[in-house]
Amino acid sequence: MNRSVLVIICDFLLISLLSLANFDRSSGQDVGPAGATAVEVQAVQDMLEVLQQALAQEQDTRGALSNQLATTQEDLDARQRELAERNRQIQEAERSLRESEARLRQLAEERARLQQAQEQAQQQVARLEVQQQLAETNILALQEQLQAATSEATVSKATADAIRAELAARRDEVRQLQAQIGDLQQTAFAAQEEKGRLATNLTRVQTEALMFRTQLEQTQEQVASIAEEKQRLQEHATVLAKGIDSVAQESQNLAAEIREYRELAPNAIYQAYLDHRVQSSSRATRSGFLGIRAGDSTEASVVLFRDRDQVFVLYHITDTSLPLWGGGDWQEMTVVLARGGQSVNLDSLMFVSSDPRLLVSALDAAAVARLGVKPFEVSEDPSKFQDAVIVGGKDGYYGEVEFKLVPGLPRYLKMNRRPLGKIFGKFSPSKGDLAFSKSGELLGIMVNSQYCALVRSLPPARVVPLGKEIAKHRTSLIGAEVSRRLQALPLSLQ
Secondary structure: OOOHHHHHHHHHHHHHHHHOOOOHHHHHHOOOHHHHHHHHHHHHHHHHHHHHHHHHHHEEEEHHHHHHHHHHHHHHHHHHHHHHHHHHHHHHHHHHHHHHHHHHHHHHHHHHHHHHHHHHHHHHHHHHHHHHHHHHHHHHHHHHHHHHHHHOOOOHHHHHHHHHHHHHHHHHHHHHHHHHHHHHHHHHHHHHHHHHHHHHHHHHHHHHHHHHHHHHHHHHHHHHHHHHHHHHHHHHHHHHHHHHHHHHHHHHHHHHHHHOOOOHHHHHHHHHHHHOOEEEEEEEEEOOOHOEEEEEEEEEEOOOEOOOOOOEEEEEHOOOOOOOOOOOOOEEEEEEEOOOOOOOOOEEEEEOOOOOOEEEEEEOOOHHHHHOOOEEEOOOOOHHOOOEEOOOOOOEEEEEEEEEEOEEEEEEEEOOOOOHEEEEEEOOOOOOOOOEEEOOOOOEEOOOOEEEEEEOOOOOEEEEEEEEHHHHHHHHHHHHHHHHHHHHOOOHHO
């Protein structure tokens, strides 16, 4: 209700009170109860009519604002669709430009290669011409020798035959050299023609690239103008929506607070775990005795969680092939996530500094979409509820467990087992079990049978690359480091 309507109502109430007041009592004029009651009823009815009129006026005003906001939103959606189409055209133009530039580079490389081949052919032709001149000189010398040998009666017939044979061989060699020169000249002519064709294609591609750049600049200018108009429409829509948002914001805050503190049944939390769990398989190999390959493999059900706008997959170290207490060196290790026929290979695993048994690996949006699961949200305030829901990924049990905050261990929760009546399935919490809040948010993972390590804002400690790169990091040294960090923790956490 706006301010002017409130002022009118207050004025009307003041006038009504003044009209009901008895200022003539001292003069002896009495007003009967019936008359006073009628005046009061009439005043109340008038006041109700004014209130109803004010309420109707306020409802009309809000309806008009809602209609105007809907119209503005439709215009904004149309502008957004137009902007999306412009962005698509820009992307197509950029892709065409990149293809043209790639084709331009290929043509330039081919042109350089042909120029080099032409130069080499010309050099070989020059060498062959020199060899031909030398052969012709030798032939002339042999002919002179033959003539001299023929004129001399003392030269034997065998010597003359040998000279004739050598002369014939030299002539054959000259013919071969002439044939090679002809082939090389044809190759040089073909290279020259190809060079001309590539130069023509290069000019055409450069022209197309210039046209694409011009079109791209024009499209970018149009996008900038559309963005400015979109900004103006958004500002206008924001001004129109302030009146409605101020009322709706309180309702949204109240609904968010109710959702935040609403308890879910353990069955619902366990069903959410079943719907969004992912199967993980870890494989590690190394060369054993006499060159025989030795290996290790683990299978586990894991979940994804979102922390600070990044999605991670959560592991206890026993769910992987990484050593906990030292061991040999793996030469290769792979970790694969699979669900619904889709799989994702992890590039690396990351130890967190809060506990050496916790491992995570970051996933991009494409990998999360391929797996088709919804990452769990991380509980920002574990102390909102007194109980947690423990889910065993291997044995299929789940149940409510009371927990306590531990002084001096802000990143751990201590779990106290409930009676068996609160447990579903064979309940024996152990390391690797997941802990959820009563609102369905992820609290952390059990590092032993009593303590749960929180996963909120995990600080990184060490990144271990997977594949064959793991051989450079010596998994035996990683296991020794994990052992040292684990022994440095309090005895109750080990």
